[in-house]
Amino acid sequence: MRTSVSAGLRGSSTCLALLLAATLGACRRPSTVDGVDVSSAVARQGIQSIDSAAIRARTAFLSSDFTEGRAPGTRGGRLAAAYIASEFAAAGLRPGNDTSYFQPVTFVGVTPHPELDFQSADGRSRYSPGYLDDYVAWTPRQAGQVEFSGDVVFVGYGIDAPEYDWNDYAGADVKGKILLGLVNDPGGTGGSKKFRGDTLTYYGRWTYKYEEAARLGAAGMILIHTPESAGYGWSVVRNSWSGEQFEIPNEPGDYHEALEAWVTEAAARRLLGLAGVSLDSLVTAARRPGFTAKPLPLHAAGSIRSDVERTTSANVVALVPGRDSTLRDQVVVYTSHYDHLGIGAPENGDAIYNGAKDNASGTSAIIELARAYQRLPERPRRSVLLAAVTGEESGLLGSAYLARHPPFGHFVADINMDAINMYGRTGDMVELGGEYSSLGDVFRELTRYLGLDARGDQSPGQGHFFRSDQFSFVKRGVPSLYIEQGVDYVGEPAGTGQKREETYRKERYHQPDDEMLPEYTMGGAAQQTQLGFLAGWVVANAPRPPAWKPGSPFAPASDTAPAGPGAAQASPGSAPAGGTAAVDSAAGGS
Numbered sequence: 001m002r003t004s005v006s007a008g009l010r011g012s013s014t015c016l017a018l019l020l021a022a023t024l025g026a027c028r029r030p031s032t033v034d035g036v037d038v039s040s041a042v043a044r045q046g047i048q049s050i051d052s053a054a055i056r057a058r059t060a061f062l063s064s065d066f067t068e069g070r071a072p073g074t075r076g077g078r079l080a081a082a083y084i085a086s087e088f089a090a091a092g093l094r095p096g097n098d099t100s101y102f103q104p105v106t107f108v109g110v111t112p113h114p115e116l117d118f119q120s121a122d123g124r125s126r127y128s129p130g131y132l133d134d135y136v137a138w139t140p141r142q143a144g145q146v147e148f149s150g151d152v153v154f155v156g157y158g159i160d161a162p163e164y165d166w167n168d169y170a171g172a173d174v175k176g177k178i179l180l181g182l183v184n185d186p187g188g189t190g191g192s193k194k195f196r197g198d199t200l201t202y203y204g205r206w207t208y209k210y211e212e213a214a215r216l217g218a219a220g221m222i223l224i225h226t227p228e229s230a231g232y233g234w235s236v237v238r239n240s241w242s243g244e245q246f247e248i249p250n251e252p253g254d255y256h257e258a259l260e261a262w263v264t265e266a267a268a269r270r271l272l273g274l275a276g277v278s279l280d281s282l283v284t285a286a287r288r289p290g291f292t293a294k295p296l297p298l299h300a301a302g303s304i305r306s307d308v309e310r311t312t313s314a315n316v317v318a319l320v321p322g323r324d325s326t327l328r329d330q331v332v333v334y335t336s337h338y339d340h341l342g343i344g345a346p347e348n349g350d351a352i353y354n355g356a357k358d359n360a361s362g363t364s365a366i367i368e369l370a371r372a373y374q375r376l377p378e379r380p381r382r383s384v385l386l387a388a389v390t391g392e393e394s395g396l397l398g399s400a401y402l403a404r405h406p407p408f409g410h411f412v413a414d415i416n417m418d419a420i421n422m423y424g425r426t427g428d429m430v431e432l433g434g435e436y437s438s439l440g441d442v443f444r445e446l447t448r449y450l451g452l453d454a455r456g457d458q459s460p461g462q463g464h465f466f467r468s469d470q471f472s473f474v475k476r477g478v479p480s481l482y483i484e485q486g487v488d489y490v491g492e493p494a495g496t497g498q499k500r501e502e503t504y505r506k507e508r509y510h511q512p513d514d515e516m517l518p519e520y521t522m523g524g525a526a527q528q529t530q531l532g533f534l535a536g537w538v539v540a541n542a543p544r545p546p547a548w549k550p551g552s553p554f555a556p557a558s559d560t561a562p563a564g565p566g567a568a569q570a571s572p573g574s575a576p577a578g579g580t581a582a583v584d585s586a587a588g589g590s
């Protein structure tokens with residue numbers, strides 16, 4: 001059974017009637033978004049062909065026990081990829097990677113065995129913290145043996161943010177040094193009026209701290225864990241960093257630090273004691289505007305022996321070539337990760353981590369989008385790439401590789417869907433990242449056109465925008481939008497959405513119980529996918545490609561912005577469920 005457009009969109013009575021009458025122009029809502037007529041017959045055909053029942057059926061298969069949790073490099077993962085490719089082919093889409101639907105991605109797995117030593121400048125006192133109890137460490141150099149040695153510089157929050165008039169590195173030369181810094185940002189933990197208060201900025205993410213240190217040529221960066229700045233205890237850091245970590249292969253010319261580490265607060269106090277300074281005085285100084293990096297009379301040295309193993313997985317890609325020969329090289333990419341956690345520790349006798357909502361649902365939506373694009377009577381002006389990406393749960397790996405290696409043209413926008421609404425229609429829709437680029441305006445105008453309320457991030461302290469595949473594109477300077485489901489269910493009591501989300505987070509997220517349930521009607525799946533379709537379709541047809549907002553930290557124009565050629569390395573980390581603030585892993589989008 002095919003979902004009609006009225007069932008897919010919001011049942012707002014006035015506009016719904018007009019929708020059914022196919023006279024959207026009469027509805028007092030904008031039908032031109034970014035210079036594109038979204039009430040055109042082509043757009044309507046696109047949204048009408050998107051079907052909730054089809055999305056649900058594919059979600060059920062992709063999250064069945066047959067695909068064994070879809071872990072990269074496993075039989076179940078390959079089965080899922082083969083299924084997606086066959087769906088792309090059946091829909092008549094062109095392979096996205098020349099003649100293939102697969103873009104191979106190598107995963108480099110690194111298990112570290114580090115040793116770390118601190119020595120006072122006069123050489124008289126030493127401290128060797130204990131691995132795991134006092135510190136964790138890792139090297140992004142992907143080598144079996146790495147040595148490091150350098151003077152220690154305290155860099156405060158380790159932030160250079162011109163738009164907040166904040167530069168901890170002003171006037172400092174930290175090349176070859178071992179940096180010691182704090183997590184989060186001065187707004188989140190320091191009470192500074194700068195930054196965004198409790199909304200975590202990218203500058204507060206630990207990934208940023210390591211990237212910035214590498215950009216400045218540091219030998220290493222050590223972050224100090226405190227419960228306040230992290231939002232939870234040391235065990236989360238320890239569990240996330242002690243096993244095998246994955247990334248995509250390093251590329252020639254990229255600089256990587258020898259050392260990336262965390263120390264406990266107690267270990268930080270001890271090692272700072274060698275330098276005769278107190279952690280509290282350094283933290284107080286770091287919070288003050290105008291703080292700059294402070295060399296300490298302290299030396300750090302050590303080595304990391306690593307077990308390095310390589311496995312291969314693949315992104316699954318299909319291409320809709322643009323019809324405009326001058327714009328065809330500009331590619332709008334849709335991403336949705338198909339990987340999940342595979343077979344793991346059993347819970348209640350179930351060891352298969354099915355990942356129904358996360359993210360068989362989004363993968364199914366990508367397939368439905370592919371079919372919708374293929375059926376359009378007229379192709380968009382720009383090209384559209386449909387990408388079911390791998391390795392999100394291992395640290396956004398498939399998307400990092402794709403963003404760096406476009407199989408066709410170059411990317412001008414990414415629209416990501418990680419988890420689709422498993423219940424009925426909503427009166428609203430949520431976007432993440434819209435504040436950084438013109439894609440936020442496109443989203444808001446489209447929701448208005450569809451009679452929906454637009455909402456931003458529902459948990460801004462968690463930095464979810466930095467934690468799913470769209471961020472791989474952001475780091476390459478590509479404006480990106482993460483479309484999430486709404487929370488305001490039509491015809492259900494207020495608060496139902498929040499309650500369902502809390503239950504999911506607590507009882508199912510990254511657990512074997514994230515599987516298809518009878519209560520998952522997925523009646524709202526088409527609605528969310530239709531909005532995704534329109535957003536990408538508008539961008540693919542607009543006079544100009546999307547642009548970053550002035551002052552966005554991700555605009556590549558600035559040398560000091562996080563987006564830059566050196567910023568594309570994947571971040572290590574498995575995903576502690578329910579992580580907060582700056583300390584959690586890059587992986588683990590909802």
Ligand SMILES: [Zn+2]
Binds near residue numbers: 359419588590
């Ligand atoms: Zn996910």
